[in-house]
Amino acid sequence: MARRARYKPYQQPTGGWGSVFSLGQHAIRQQAVGTAALLLRDHNKPGGYACTSCAWTKPGKPHLAEFCENGAKATFWDLTKKRTTPDFFARHTLSELRNWSDFDLENEGRLTHPMRHDPASDRYLPVTWDEAFADIGAKLKGYDPKATVFYASGRASLETSYMYQLFARLYGHNNLPDSSNMCHETTSVALPLSIGTSVGTVLLEDFKKTDCIFSFGQNVGTNSPRLLHDLQEARERDVPIVVFNPLRERGWEAFVSPQRPGQMIANTPTQIATQYYQVRAAGDIAAMLGIGKMLLAWNDEARASGRPLVLDEAFIAHHTDGFPAFEAKLRETGWAEIIEASGLPRASIEAAAATFAKAKAVIAIYGMGLTQHKLGVDSIRTLVNLLLMGGHIGKPGSGICPIRGHSNVQGQRTVGISEKVALVPLDRLAQQYGFEPPREDGLATVESCEAIVAGGVRAFIGLGGNFVRAIPERELMEAKWSGIDLSVQIATKLNRCHLIPGKTTYLLPTMVRSEIDEQASGPQIVTVEDSTTRIHSSRGKWKPAAETLLSEPRIVAELAKATLAPNPNVPWDEWVGDYGKVRNAIEQTYPKDFSAFNQRLDMPGGFARPIGARERQWETETGKANFAVPTKLSASFDDGLDSSILRLITLRSNDQFNTTVYGCSDRLRGIHSSRMIVMMNADDRIRFGIAKHGTARLTTAVDDGILRSMGGFEVIDYDIPAGTCAAYFPECNALLPLWHYAQESMTPAAKSIPIRVAAE
Numbered sequence: 184m185a186r187r188a189r190y191k192p193y194q195q196p197t198g199g200w201g202s203v204f205s206l207g208q209h210a211i212r213q214q215a216v217g218t219a220a221l222l223l224r225d226h227n228k229p230g231g232y233a234c235t236s237c238a239w240t241k242p243g244k245p246h247l248a249e250f251c252e253n254g255a256k257a258t259f260w261d262l263t264k265k266r267t268t269p270d271f272f273a274r275h276t277l278s279e280l281r282n283w284s285d286f287d288l289e290n291e292g293r294l295t296h297p298m299r300h301d302p303a304s305d306r307y308l309p310v311t312w313d314e315a316f317a318d319i320g321a322k323l324k325g326y327d328p329k330a331t332v333f334y335a336s337g338r339a340s341l342e343t344s345y346m347y348q349l350f351a352r353l354y355g356h357n358n359l360p361d362s363s364n365m366c367h368e369t370t371s372v373a374l375p376l377s378i379g380t381s382v383g384t385v386l387l388e389d390f391k392k393t394d395c396i397f398s399f400g401q402n403v404g405t406n407s408p409r410l411l412h413d414l415q416e417a418r419e420r421d422v423p424i425v426v427f428n429p430l431r432e433r434g435w436e437a438f439v440s441p442q443r444p445g446q447m448i449a450n451t452p453t454q455i456a457t458q459y460y461q462v463r464a465a466g467d468i469a470a471m472l473g474i475g476k477m478l479l480a481w482n483d484e485a486r487a488s489g490r491p492l493v494l495d496e497a498f499i500a501h502h503t504d505g506f507p508a509f510e511a512k513l514r515e516t517g518w519a520e521i522i523e524a525s526g527l528p529r530a531s532i533e534a535a536a537a538t539f540a541k542a543k544a545v546i547a548i549y550g551m552g553l554t555q556h557k558l559g560v561d562s563i564r565t566l567v568n569l570l571l572m573g574g575h576i577g578k579p580g581s582g583i584c585p586i587r588g589h590s591n592v593q594g595q596r597t598v599g600i601s602e603k604v605a606l607v608p609l610d611r612l613a614q615q616y617g618f619e620p621p622r623e624d625g626l627a628t629v630e631s632c633e634a635i636v637a638g639g640v641r642a643f644i645g646l647g648g649n650f651v652r653a654i655p656e657r658e659l660m661e662a663k664w665s666g667i668d669l670s671v672q673i674a675t676k677l678n679r680c681h682l683i684p685g686k687t688t689y690l691l692p693t694m695v696r697s698e699i700d701e702q703a704s705g706p707q708i709v710t711v712e713d714s715t716t717r718i719h720s721s722r723g724k725w726k727p728a729a730e731t732l733l734s735e736p737r738i739v740a741e742l743a744k745a746t747l748a749p750n751p752n753v754p755w756d757e758w759v760g761d762y763g764k765v766r767n768a769i770e771q772t773y774p775k776d777f778s779a780f781n782q783r784l785d786m787p788g789g790f791a792r793p794i795g796a797r798e799r800q801w802e803t804e805t806g807k808a809n810f811a812v813p814t815k816l817s818a819s820f821d822d823g824l825d826s827s828i829l830r831l832i833t834l835r836s837n838d839q840f841n842t843t844v845y846g847c848s849d850r851l852r853g854i855h856s857s858r859m860i861v862m863m864n865a866d867d868r869i870r871f872g873i874a875k876h877g878t879a880r881l882t883t884a885v886d887d888g889i890l891r892s893m894g895g896f897e898v899i900d901y902d903i904p905a906g907t908c909a910a911y912f913p914e915c916n917a918l919l920p921l922w923h924y925a926q927e928s929m930t931p932a933a934k935s936i937p938i939r940v941a942a943e
């Protein structure tokens with residue numbers, strides 16, 4: 184890929200022709216043009232397969248094309264004609280492949296054969312499935328289960344995930360970290376404390392009833408583009424949309440729906456955000472406190488003059504706990520500190536508050552811009568506080584709406600992939616399967632990394648994902664990885680994590696969701712849960728990439744059988760023969776969430792799990808929804824006192840899915856040809872003595888004796904608040920200290936890395 188970046192601000196809307204052209208290019212490059220017809224017929228359609236890209240929900244009545252640019256890219260990427268065969272591995276050593284880029288590795292195409300690393304030749308050699316399972320099982324039998332880690336990246340279905348967690352517990356551990364630990368774990372900690380549920384309360388139909396939408400730290404145009412249709416419809420009802428984001432993300436500004444021929448031909452975009460505030464990184468708590476302070480002031484005025492109140496005081500009195508302390512915090516926090524910490528003028532915060540105050544039903548959307556900060560939990564809880572002030576939870580058209588990442592990441596937690604025992608019905612599992620599950624909490628992602636660094640992990644199984652590339656502290660982690668005895672990677676494409684071997688390393692190729700999964704009882708159905716707790720079925724439609732591939736449920740079952748003593752209560756083979764039987768088992772473990780599971784597979788738009796907070800039943804310790812007082816105004820590592828240190832946001836481009844890089848074009852930000860860039864405020868660049876279009880070295884500004892430094896970043900003068908800069912994940916993960924994570928949730932604080940910048 185070319186090195187120098189091209190930058191020209193993108194003036195076109197999100198969607199529209201830019202998106203159609205981009206799709207055409209990706210289909211050709213992946214030799215997947217024939218897939219386009221499948222997309223129209225089956226992608227997110229009843230009887231079809233569920234998109235593997237984002238976790239946004241699917242409507243009961245689908246659009247003609249129920250896919251977006253990035254979902255289609257993900258499908259082309261999966262259904263490429265290219266193959267990474269044993270012959271490829273014969274030609275390349277691992278140390279050679281470690282010099283390849285993320286893009287080049289995955290661009291070789293789908294993995295076809297099970298492979299084992301041969302340390303003598305430093306190559307992967309083919310192995311039979313039987314040999315692989317027998318050896319892995321024999322090795323696992325020899326370890327203390329608690330010295331092993333079973334990771335999951337959030338794509339695997341509910342059926343696979345349920346089998347995987349059961350395998351871990353029957354084997355003897357709860358070390359089930361999930362990509363969620365790097366993502367919305369902060370949500371899973373904050374929301375139960377505030378409203379007694381670990382997931383959002385908003386359903387798709389709420390978007391049709393809302394009269395105000397707020398969004399913090401989420402990039403809709405790139406990461407959940409199908410949500411743009413719901414936002415567009417809301418805008419057509421004149422619903423105000425208020426966005427807080429340090430970057431002016433194009434998706435929040437303008438959208439042309441490729442579903443609408445008239446709009447496409449005229450190219451007349453819908454304006455999405457009606458108010459846009461470029462808060463500084465980690466400045467959201469301050470901005471939210473400012474909004475709350477205004478609501479309170481207007482409520483005081485309304486009471487004094489006998490006008491209708493701004494706050495929903497009846498709701499606060501009946502349904503919440505802790506308001507007086509939060510009210511005191513709002514009153515005592517001064518405007519000077521709010522303006523300093525948020526980086527926003529008071530007039531902007533007042534204008535946002537005025538929109539909020541007028542609304543009868545508010546939806547609050549958020550993403551990684553809130554969760555990946557030191558005070559991520561405080562940030563989310565403060566946002567919930569605002570909703571509670573207006574009674575905007577448990578009322579049609581309102582609620583809290585975290586936008587999840589992977590297409591089944593929420594569902595994996597629902598069916599037991601969790602290191603936290605309190606979240607898993609262990610008693611029921613014990614009874615159902617006649618065994619004594621381990622009762623102590625297992626290792627989350629950061630804790631797993633710490634254990635690997637300390638030499639305490641013997642085996643690591645990765646059910647998808649690219650662990651070493653997604654986690655912080657890349658250099659140290661890669662160096663320590665070779666201390667692992669057994670690394671087993673269940674994957675669809677080759678990635679960096681597969682190239683850092685343990686003493687024994689297996690690469691086990693699997694099918695993707697859009698492929699036909701034929702088992703003893705016929706073609707199988709799998710299920711996933713979306714961001715709004717709706718469960719959808721998915722039927723593969725495409726011939727698998729190779730006859731040698733096994734499905735994920737089969738691989739998990741074979742690993743379990745090779746490792747565990749037979750248990751008549753766990754019919755692994757029957758489950759693999761008919762995934763409906765796994766669903767029956769899930770229903771037995773989770774009767775409330777999954778009643779009549781197999782009968783409800785094809786409900787239009789999926790079926791929703793019941794969530795107490797939606798009915799204003801608060802499953803918290805107080806039995807109420809709880810206000811929380813944030814500990815600080817800045818969610819960052821500091822209070823922004825040292826101006827020689829910038830806050831580095833690491834984020835996604837429009838041409839990637841996490842560590843899967845489809846190309847080097849971040850079209851919606853106007854950045855092309857290179858990913859080694861840093862977006863910086865021009866005043867900061869000048870202040871640091873860097874020439875226009877110059878190159879910079881970024882060095883993490885922490886004092887723990889470890890040098891974390893990367894050079895070769897091209898500086899782009901970008902519309903971003905001074906003191907904040909942004910660059911791409913995963914390239915920058917070597918700069919992120921392992922201990923720099925959100926308090927309480929341990930989610931790496933990837934949106935505010937303290938950084939010094941120097942000209943090169």
Ligand SMILES: Nc1nc2c(c(=O)[nH]1)N[C@H]1C(S)=C(S)[C@@H](COP(=O)(O)OP(=O)(O)OC[C@H]3O[C@@H](n4cnc5c(=O)[nH]c(N)nc54)[C@H](O)[C@@H]3O)O[C@H]1N2
Nearest residue numbers: 253400401402406427464465550551552588589835840841
């Ligand atoms: N096409 C595509 N879709 C995806 C993914 C993908 O990589 N590609 N990844 C999936 C996954 S796993 C996830 S978790 C989601 C991620 O989706 P997002 O939550 O959108 O995550 P990011 O791309 O990291 O971007 C976060 C946004 O937060 C803003 N931001 C950063 N810091 C702050 C802050 O302090 N305050 C505020 N208000 N904003 C801030 C950034 O400018 C950026 O717009 O998307 C999922 N969907």
Ligand SMILES: Nc1nc2c(c(=O)[nH]1)N[C@H]1C(S)=C(S)[C@@H](COP(=O)(O)OP(=O)(O)OC[C@H]3O[C@@H](n4cnc5c(=O)[nH]c(N)nc54)[C@H](O)[C@@H]3O)O[C@H]1N2
Nearest residue numbers: 336362366647648649653674675676678833841842912933
């Ligand atoms: N600095 C920084 N770091 C971050 C983030 C950030 O914003 N900034 N974001 C974090 C977030 S939100 C997340 S979710 C993590 C992502 O971390 P992961 O989930 O671990 O990473 P992915 O890149 O999604 O994994 C991609 C790999 O999964 C495999 N794969 C794809 N589809 C399938 C499938 O169907 N089955 C199987 N078995 N394998 C499959 C392919 O081999 C592919 O190479 O990264 C985190 N790391």
Ligand SMILES: [Mo]
Nearest residue numbers: 366367588589
């Ligand atoms: Mo994520």
